[in-house]
Structure formats: C-alpha cells, structure tokens
Amino acid sequence: MSQYMVEFDLPDVMDEGFANRIPAQRLKVEELMEKGFLLSYSLSVDRQKLWCIFKADSETDVMKSVAEFPLIKYMTPMITELMFHNMVAARIPLFSLN
Numbered sequence: 478m479s480q481y482m483v484e485f486d487l488p489d490v491m492d493e494g495f496a497n498r499i500p501a502q503r504l505k506v507e508e509l510m511e512k513g514f515l516l517s518y519s520l521s522v523d524r525q526k527l528w529c530i531f532k533a534d535s536e537t538d539v540m541k542s543v544a545e546f547p548l549i550k551y552m553t554p555m556i557t558e559l560m561f562h563n564m565v566a567a568r569i570p571l572f573s574l575n
Contacts, residue, residue: 478532480516480559481539485527485552494551501547509542517564527552530562 488495509515509531516530531539536556543554 478534480562481531481533481536482557482559482562483529483531483539483543484555484557485529486555487525487527488551489525491524491551495548498547498551505546514542516562530559530564 506515506518510518514532516532517528519528521527529543531542533539533542536558539556540554543549543556546552
C-alpha cells in the first residue's frame with residue numbers, strides 16, 4: 478500500500494448547500510478513518526485548503542473515496558503519491574488497576 482496526500486481548494490464563499498453537507502462529510506471522514514483508509518484530515522485556519530492523507534493500493538482507489546465525499550462538488554482535489562508520511566501516534570495513557 479502507498480500513501481497519498483490529497484489537497485483540496487475550497488470555495489471562497491461557503492453557501493447554505495455547503496453548510497448543510499458538513500455533518501455528512503464528518504460522518505464519511507470518521508468512517509474512512511475507522512477503516513484505516515484515511516490517516517489524517519486537516520483544514521487551514523482561513524478555510525481555503527483541506528489536506529487528507531490516504532493509505533491505498535492505488536490513486537484510483539483514492540479518487541473513488543474522494544468522489545464519495547458529500548462536499549466534493551465544492552472542492553477541487555489534487556492527489557500526490559507520497560514517498561513517506563511521518564506522524565506522531567496519539568499516546569493513550571496506560572490503564573492502571575490500582
């Protein structure tokens with residue numbers, strides 16, 4: 478499997494149609510993360526760029542997932558295969574029985 482960065486350009490003005498699709502977008506993102514297919518999802522502070530890191534067998538698989546995003550009609554994706562993607566794993570505190 479390879480890793481791919483998808484960079485999205487978002488619209489300057491987010492209309493009501495966009496806003497109404499945000500809950501469905503969040504659900505899709507959570508679903509892809511639970512499956513281990515989507516590794517990260519980041520939005521710029523000015524809400525003009527969105528970045529995702531996917532783990533997939535091919536760019537075609539990534540394009541199929543991106544096409545299922547409820548907000549896709551508002552976004553322009555650019556897909557780049559990565560050589561590597563390092564990230565810090567979330568540290569979960571150890572559970573103590575004491």
